[in-house]
Amino acid sequence: xxxxxxxxxxxxxxxxxxxxxxxxxxxxxxxxxxxxxxxxxxxxxxxxxxxxxxxxxxxxxxxxxxxxxxxxxxxxxxxxxxxxxxxxxxxxxxxxxxxxxxxxx
Amino acid sequence: xxxxxxxxxxxxxxxxxxxxxxxxxxxxxxxxxxxxxxxxxxxxxxxxxxxxxxxxxxxxxxxxxxxxxxxxxxxxxxxxxxxxxxxxxxxxxxxxxxxxxxxxx
DNA sequence: CAGACATATGAACGAATGCTCATATGTTAA
DNA sequence: TTAACATATGAGCATTCGTTCATATGTCTG
Numbered sequence: 001x002x003x004x005x006x007x008x009x010x011x012x013x014x015x016x017x018x019x020x021x022x023x024x025x026x027x028x029x030x031x032x033x034x035x036x037x038x039x040x041x042x043x044x045x046x047x048x049x050x051x052x053x054x055x056x057x058x059x060x061x062x063x064x065x066x067x068x069x070x071x072x073x074x075x076x077x078x079x080x081x082x083x084x085x086x087x088x089x090x091x092x093x094x095x096x097x098x099x100x101x102x103x104x105x
Numbered sequence: 106x107x108x109x110x111x112x113x114x115x116x117x118x119x120x121x122x123x124x125x126x127x128x129x130x131x132x133x134x135x136x137x138x139x140x141x142x143x144x145x146x147x148x149x150x151x152x153x154x155x156x157x158x159x160x161x162x163x164x165x166x167x168x169x170x171x172x173x174x175x176x177x178x179x180x181x182x183x184x185x186x187x188x189x190x191x192x193x194x195x196x197x198x199x200x201x202x203x204x205x206x207x208x209x210x
Numbered sequence: 211c212a213g214a215c216a217t218a219t220g221a222a223c224g225a226a227t228g229c230t231c232a233t234a235t236g237t238t239a240a
Numbered sequence: 241t242t243a244a245c246a247t248a249t250g251a252g253c254a255t256t257c258g259t260t261c262a263t264a265t266g267t268c269t270g
Contacts, residue, residue: 211270
């Protein structure tokens with residue numbers, strides 16, 4: 001089949017958009033990060049709080065928080081020596097909620 | 106802080122559920138699989154169709170379809186020599202849609 | 211049954227990922 | 241300023257993951 005004859009699937013989004021979408025879901029695709037997000041569901045928490053609750057190293061938590069921060073899924077504020085993290089927006093709740101609905105079957 | 110004094114975050118789901126959730130999002134967290142899902146958005150397609158449209162090896166597509174099948178995100182039916190894949194249920198649309206909304210900002 | 215075609219699968223390899231360890235940066239109190 | 245505490249970060253390592261290549265399985269036609 002020659003190039004100009006290639007069948008057209010007109011509804012395919014830009015390659016960039018599909019790539020970005022995969023990158024977004026990749027963030028949710030790690031149980032450590034999911035657990036961190038759940039800890040932040042009800043309230044903001046400091047890094048050491050999260051590490052305590054999840055029984056993880058401060059360093060490991062901090063590394064993952066950096067990834068969540070870069071993806072704009074969490075935001076942070078400093079209060080003295082501590083830094084408090086919270087969910088960035090409602091999309092985080094929504095995405096996780098839809099995922100949970102799919103699981104329960 | 107002693108063990109029995111550890112602060113209780115009562116809203117945390119089971120470890121298993123959080124793990125399964127991460128596993129689900131992990132499937133969406135690869136641009137090849139996202140692209141395959143988009144190809145199947147409007148209609149069922151055969152393996153070689155998908156490979157052609159996405160300019161991928163038949164083998165690579167088949168490997169990814171296996172992963173999508175195991176996660177129950179796509180289903181398949183045989184018609185002669187070909188096997189046609191389609192989206193398994195509405196959750197796939199929903200999850201991708203919510204993801205796209207988060208991207209557009 | 212033999213050959214062609216469509217799909218599936220196992221092994222191997224390179225790239226990406228998450229953790230650990232050591233250390234750097236930043237903040238507060240003495 | 242110095243010491244203690246909280247967080248961030250870079251390097252190294254082990255594991256996971258997606259592709260390729262070769263080949264197996266399954267289906268139809270002659």
